[in-house]
Amino acid sequence: MIIEKVVGNTATAAEHAPHVERVYMESDELVKRIQRVTTDHGKEIGIRLQENKELADGDILFQDEKNMIVVAVKKDDLLTIQPVSIQQMGDIAHQLGNRHLPAQFEGEEMLVQYDYLVEKLLKELGIPYKREKRKVRKAFRHIGHSHD
Structure with a gap:
């Protein structure tokens, strides 16, 4: 799966999917537009953001009716x-x-x-x-x- 844009943020999202996977990231990784990450469920994801935008805690990388993949920034x-x-x-x-x-x-x-x-x-x-x-x-x- 290749992610090219952020589809929202959990802080402002109206509804959440029943199944949530998280991508745990160090804060310095938020500035990288292109990277490969793994969710807490072992799913590999490629991130290639089209916009020149930094990722943030709670950003939703993918969402459908059943699943959601969310950025979780480590302390x-x-x-x-x-x-x-x-x-x-x-x-x-x-x-x-x-x-x-x-x-x-x-x-x-x-x-x-x-x-x-x-x-x-x-x-x-x-x-x-x-x-x-x-x-x-x-x-x-x-x-x-x-x-x-």
């Missing part, structure tokens, strides 16, 4: 950074930017993928954080750069 190992001042936010944002680490924001929290050096830096700077497993809404995108 990432994260550092959830909770600066208590604008100074702390600026300090850690600058440090992470120098390391070219992608970050996401949810409310008052900054999320980065776990890195022991970042954890050490947070301790040194006295910036509150937690290490936790959590699903992220979108993939962490590594952005290339040059010093031209």
Whole structure:
């Protein structure tokens, strides 16, 4: 089976099929337009998205009256950074930017993928954080750069 488009998302779908298979994916796999995956029931699926769209947790890859195949994003190992001042936010944002680490924001929290050096830096700077497993809404995108 080749999937060329996402047909919906479980968060907004009006009805669900009685039989649901899941494709468990790491968050960094969500950005790949072409890939081969296997459902939790052992069915191999090729994904070749026509649109330049990232996959998301709950995306429905296939659905008929009886069956549904849904993307399930695995939890990432994260550092959830909770600066208590604008100074702390600026300090850690600058440090992470120098390391070219992608970050996401949810409310008052900054999320980065776990890195022991970042954890050490947070301790040194006295910036509150937690290490936790959590699903992220979108993939962490590594952005290339040059010093031209």
